[in-house]
Amino acid sequence: MSTGRHWTSLIVLVGTAALASCAQVEDPCKTKSRVVADDKYCDKYWECDNGQSIQYDCPNGLVFAGKHRGVTEGCDYPWRSNYCEYPKVQTNPPIGTEHCDWLYGIFGHETSCTRYWTCWNGTATEQLCIGGLLYNENAHSCDWPENVDGCQKHPLCNEDPNGNVPLGKSCNRYWQCQGGYPRLQRCPAMLVFDRRSLRCVVPPTEECDVPTTTAPPPEEDQQDLRQGQQQPQKRPGNDYQEQQGRQRPRN
Template sequence: MEVVKFILFFLVMVVVTVGATDSEVRNPLRKRKPQQEQRQRQPVQQEKDAVSESITCPEEFGFFADAEQCDKYYTCENSVPTAKLCPDGLVFLEAGSSIEKCEFPFAVDCSGRSVLQPPQPGLNCPRKNGYFAHEDVKICDKFFFCVDGAYNAITCPAGLVFSNATGTCTWPDQAKKAHCSSGELFEFDCPKVGVPVEGETVNPHPRYADPKDCQSFYVCIDGKVPRKGGCSLGQVFNEKSGQCDKPKNVPECKDWYKGILDYDEEGDILTTTTKPRRPASSNSAGKRKGPKRPVVINEE
């Protein structure tokens, strides 16, 4: 009888074991699922380990620029580095290990660290943040200021152009942009000056009248590069004296403000009758003739 019970017990255990084995075959992910989840998390863990193993903090605490990428830096806490990125369009400013600050590229020297994160462009914004020239290379005096992908259109004062190098408006000869030279913008070239005779005093920055505008003139820097200037309202440029003067003293410009300003017999302004504005298609009056950084460990 005992033998029969043992045999029955043995047969039941065989059936249970076979059933479990069969169930495992039919559902292979049941026991392997935790292993699969571990494999899915593994690349992230490897990335963290790669940063900690390949980068050594120069100090126990602080903020340090990446050696190759200008908009990347590291936060070191207890000598453990964490990689960070500046907002798109900004780069990390090395201003001391205690300062965490991102700045515009024109304010930071990125020599040897020219790599940047992929851009996130938007309307009129090649990157989400920064100062950017107009997309039309021949429009030199307009640019866009972008903040988090939203832009503001800005126009430079008359005679100035936007400079990519400084993010500000400056003289065309200083900006040094294609299609934005002084000659192209003003359609004016400084006259060539002959060699001065002995004892003659020569103005190194001579002034010349704007042939199209009585109120404007050009200053030729070193006699070569024109920069546009202008007289105050009610005055015109007197080429003979090289100064701004009353219209009555410059015959070709005596009617420049006609219909806009009134003068007394001495040439002084009496009243302003309307907003001063000289249309481009005006009559012939006024036309002239003529630091510390994290160290990368070599893993070889």
């Protein structure tokens, strides 16, 4: 939680009075965690500060998940673990920026089924679904194409929606199109992918000798899928979420 708070006695009194008016809100100063959820709004919570109950707002687009949980400040994305279920609602309106419906969140791309945006404090970072996956707006993550409605077929499979496509310079990996969507495949041991017959064969071929046991570099998996576009940025993990400390918005 943030430090360096300077509250006037009036704000403390107002916060205490508001807490007292909500009988269902547990006094955070009487709990071990010193933090409790608001009883009506899932994007607000109460914290004990110097013996007083103070109400805080989660960053715009996030909801309260619990102390030391979520992506920042005890707050998380609304769709995770059903943190914001009826009758609770988000009371703060969305603050939108370019590509971001809220300051924090994960949002679909405007023109691509294989890309999406991660938004952190209003700054959008473009991400890419690899391995033949598409962005699923309902799951807020990359998913198998059959689980994604309303998305166009992948351009890799334009020539044959159920055929095979070479993967860069790889000798044992290739794309297998299934209903117009590519999935990454690997030839069985000691076989190589033949670019002419578009299937796994006994080596050698014009491009490949006996396959090695060394896996190709990760970027080789992506170069055909990107079709000349720049390399994608990594999907955010713990390092993405554990950024520098940020000042919490106060109610």
